[in-house]
Amino acid sequence: MVVATNGFPSSNATIPPTNISPNAILPLDRGDPVVFEEYWKKMCESCTVVIKGWELMSYLSDMSNVCWYMLPEMKEAIKRLHHVVGNAVTEDRYIVVGNGATQLLQGAVFALSPSEANSQPINVVAAVPYYSEYQDEVDILRSGLYQWAGDAASYEKNEPYIEVVTSPNNPDGTMRGPVVKSEAEGKLIHDLAYYWPHYTPITHQADHDIMIFTFSKCTGHAGSRLGWAIVKDIEVAKKMTRYVQMSSIGVSKESQTRVAKIMGVICDGYQNFGSMKSELFFEYSKRILKQRWEKLWEVIEESKVFSVAKYPKAYCNFTNESSESFPGFIWLKCKEGIEDCGSYLLEKLKIRAREGERFGVSPKYARISMIGTDDEFNEFLKRVSNAKKECD
Amino acid sequence: MVVATNGFPSSNATIPPTNISPNAILPLDRGDPVVFEEYWKKMCESCTVVIKGWELMSYLSDMSNVCWYMLPEMKEAIKRLHHVVGNAVTEDRYIVVGNGATQLLQGAVFALSPSEANSQPINVVAAVPYYSEYQDEVDILRSGLYQWAGDAASYEKNEPYIEVVTSPNNPDGTMRGPVVKSEAEGKLIHDLAYYWPHYTPITHQADHDIMIFTFSKCTGHAGSRLGWAIVKDIEVAKKMTRYVQMSSIGVSKESQTRVAKIMGVICDGYQNFGSMKSELFFEYSKRILKQRWEKLWEVIEESKVFSVAKYPKAYCNFTNESSESFPGFIWLKCKEGIEDCGSYLLEKLKIRAREGERFGVSPKYARISMIGTDDEFNEFLKRVSNAKKECD
Incomplete structure (x- = not known):
């Protein structure tokens, strides 16, 4: 003993x-x-960011982008990282940055909900075992636009729905696809927070309508509160951006700057493999x-x-x-x-x-x-x- | 000419x-x-922050604080700044940090809304001319907890209400107090985003139930998306924290670190006045x-x-x-x-x-x-x- x-x-x-x-x-x-x-810690100074007192002061970043508060280097870093890892398609897609995947999930649900004055709240479902916070995130404000409707596998209503597909799944780590069998009109949100090569084999380039990622679970920088969505439809991207605007008028530029820097260091390692002395991330x-x-x-x-x-x-x-x-x-x-x-x-x-x-x-x-x-x-x-x- | x-x-x-x-x-x-x-720019390096790759990674900051994601130095900097300026009471108050005043206003409305299952949405009012975004912030999700009810001065319903008091007011810069004359039970949120000495004379230490401030309008660092609320009631502070948790699992630590640093530089200037060469903020x-x-x-x-x-x-x-x-x-x-x-x-x-x-x-x-x-x-x-x- x-x-x-x-x-x-x-x-x-x-x-x-x-x-x-x-x-x-x-x-x-x-x-x-x-x-x-x-x-x-082993990477020492390579990921250090230095922000001067007068930098990053404006609300605005790039008014020509749908996601106007996103720094251009943030967008480029996200696209480069997905290109290096091969886990998601970003070409001809819109990128929307948020305060973590949490805010973007709510933004996506908002964007997919009907906006007519007399519409019924749309049902939001996910297959059990589903991420423990989805229900509270959806129900906390008793929205008239959407409501939590539980397990996707047992959804039988003939009403429009949003299915959240979490893959790999939190809590059980399984790879997943949509499961609702209803004939009703359904929309999908893919929560791919854990679709990174340390957690699971990257078997394909994901290419769904709305894919949500977070830096927290990619590199461990949860304190930065930075997530992003890759979106096919410009109208959905606009509505998600509008949600983030109304919720928090954008996303910390300090976080965007730092996350872009760290993503760049990861990608540099893979794209200049021979010259890297340390183990890649x-x-x-x-x-x-x-x-x-x-x-x-x-x-x-x-x-x-x-x-x-x-x-x-x-x-x-x-x-x-x-x-x-x-x-x-x-x-x-x-x-x-x-x-x-x-x-x-x-x-x-x-x-x-x-x-x-x-x-x-x-x-x-x-x-x-x-x-x-x-x-x-x-x-x-x-x-x-x-x-x-x-x-x- | x-x-x-x-x-x-x-x-x-x-x-x-x-x-x-x-x-x-x-x-x-x-x-x-x-x-x-x-x-x-004139302050040169004194406000520069340097963040290493391995710092600020956790979601958590101080689990002994109601606002568990707030860095201790953030809290201390906020209290010190209000002490120096004399614009708000912070002793024996709870501080809740948010992604700008926008998120905190919504968190405060959430915290003051009735939570019983069968309750009617509470009416949210502000005196005209009111801040242009309040209505959309309140109504965007068609919450069953609260609803926008327009001009506070003409509120005559015998139903509970929340009055947002903006002072100095946005858009018109006037100093304001509550105006609702209804006999019904009312709760107040004070939006004091502009109660700083460059905008208006500091005539008193504000001491209201919920006071919301934002760094954006204090120093101009809008890109940091950092606001804070000073709250008397611990239950309200807990509910506001819960709102920020469900909305974004906290606030960027990069922003907190930088804002705390800049607040410290401002306060150093006033508290060591003789040694400062440059004009104070x-x-x-x-x-x-x-x-x-x-x-x-x-x-x-x-x-x-x-x-x-x-x-x-x-x-x-x-x-x-x-x-x-x-x-x-x-x-x-x-x-x-x-x-x-x-x-x-x-x-x-x-x-x-x-x-x-x-x-x-x-x-x-x-x-x-x-x-x-x-x-x-x-x-x-x-x-x-x-x-x-x-x-x-």
């Missing part, structure tokens, strides 16, 4: 010791992507996530308490190799005898997870962040490997 | 020449506050606005076409002198014979203004930005001084 520096006995010799007290609650309910911080981030998932599988396969579904392999056009997915979250299922996974985790293991009900499914499931600090992850492994099924 | 470099004859020798073509449309409908850019900005207003009065007093109301003098506790107001906008009224001020400006003078109807009043009025570039302002003066009343 290995004894960690904090005196907590570890049943698994491969799990490093942590500085987290065994009595501390592990906050793994959020998806704060700090796992990639180490990479950016998606190689690093995939390696770290793969290591975490491999350690997780060791623990889960021995667990009498928890199970996690396996991911199929697929060929990744970006890394030129066949690979499994390494999602940003663990979608944990409790084995027979434990009905409430979230309560079990909190009460028995002092792990705060996001409960299955929040994702529209049974409390036997819970979501655990895979993108927190090393200490949090190792402490999680230790506690899970020590867990004994209470009905044993 | 003075002939400007662009060949346009100026009827007023005191108006400097501009580089704007006499045929170009002057876009003075927006309030883009670029007038202060020169000041920040509010002295500079007031001087520039005062110069513009004095030039404007010269032109307006000779105008057969336009009039502008005069502002009373008041003693400013910050500058320790009695002063008029120098608002960020001109609230222009066309004299008899011209019914549509906006159309007259656009068609006769190629000046794009925001029309009176947008502010809930007669088309005889229009709003003109006073905070654009020097060239725009001087070109505006030139065209107005050359304007002949068409019914002459």
Whole structure:
């Protein structure tokens, strides 16, 4: 038996010791992507931005662009990154920048809703398990334009709808397409926040009507609150821009400047491969996530308490190799005898997870962040490997 | 007669020449506050921020604060600035940061709306002329929680209401208090975006339930999209924070860092007065606005076409002198014979203004930005001084 520096006995010799007290609650309910911080530390000064007091003062950026508050270098950086990664078509598309994917999802729902004075609110659906925040984002203001209507797979109304397709899915990491079977008129929003090569093989260039991405989950810069949408229809792009205007009159130019800079550094690495001394971003981030998932599988396969579904392999056009997915979250299922996974985790293991009900499914499931600090992850492994099924 | 470099004859020798073509449309409908850019150029490096690639990555800032995404230095800088200026009470108040005053106004309306399932939408009112965007901000999503109900002065319903008090007022620069006379239960939101010493004398420390400020109009850094609310009631502060969370999961940390830095430089100037070589910010900005207003009065007093109301003098506790107001906008009224001020400006003078109807009043009025570039302002003066009343 290995004894960690904090005196907590570890049943698994491969799990490093942590500085987290065994009595501390592990906050793994959020998806704060700090796992990639180490990479950016290694990059030293190359990603540093310097902003002078008199720069970036105007509301306006490029009045010839539909998204008038978007800096031209922001647009170019987004297009270049998708070109390098090959995960989405950007040619002849409109780009709309927002304060994170959250604001853009709401902007897209607004843009696709009927605007006639006497129209009924359009139904917004997503297949279970769906991202826990969609329902609140859609319902928080009791809009007369749109309303949450739950699970897309069981949508049977003969009324127009908007289906949000999250792929890879949050919480369960699966690749997805639309599932509504209604004959009614449907519109799609693709939330591709996790369609990056560290999380999942890039099997194709996505080319949907509205595709939403966020820098938070791409590089881990969640504090920048920067997302973007790639949009086919100019009228939709205009309405989304109008939404962001009415909601916040645009997006921080400091964030746009910094995100454009960091995207440029990533792309420089790939486009001038020979001269880069350090590991490239998606190689690093995939390696770290793969290591975490491999350690997780060791623990889960021995667990009498928890199970996690396996991911199929697929060929990744970006890394030129066949690979499994390494999602940003663990979608944990409790084995027979434990009905409430979230309560079990909190009460028995002092792990705060996001409960299955929040994702529209049974409390036997819970979501655990895979993108927190090393200490949090190792402490999680230790506690899970020590867990004994209470009905044993 | 003075002939400007662009060949346009100026009827007023005191108006400097501009580089704007006499045929170009002057876009003075927006309030883009670029007038202060020169000041920040003179400050050279003191306001520069340097952000490394690995900094500010997390969503979270201070989980012990109600506004958990607010950087501690942001909060301290806001409190320090209000302490230096003396325009608002911050002791024992909650501060909520948002993506500009726009997002916070909506967050405040959300926070004050009834949340019971069967409640009627609460009426949101403001006295005419009110800020042109309030109505759209309130009505854009057809919320079931709140609805726009127009002019506060004519509100007579016996139903609960929210009154937005804008002081100094946008568009007309007047100091205001609440005006609703209904016996029904009313709640107040104070929009104090322009309650800074360059625009108006600081006659008192404002101390209202919800006070909204924005950095855009304080220093001219509109591109940062940063506003804040000072809130008395913790439950209101929590709901406003919740709104910002659901709308955008917080506020750009790059913007927070930069705004905190610039606020600090302003305050350093005042708190270490003897050692500052350059003019202090509010002295500079007031001087520039005062110069513009004095030039404007010269032109307006000779105008057969336009009039502008005069502002009373008041003693400013910050500058320790009695002063008029120098608002960020001109609230222009066309004299008899011209019914549509906006159309007259656009068609006769190629000046794009925001029309009176947008502010809930007669088309005889229009709003003109006073905070654009020097060239725009001087070109505006030139065209107005050359304007002949068409019914002459």
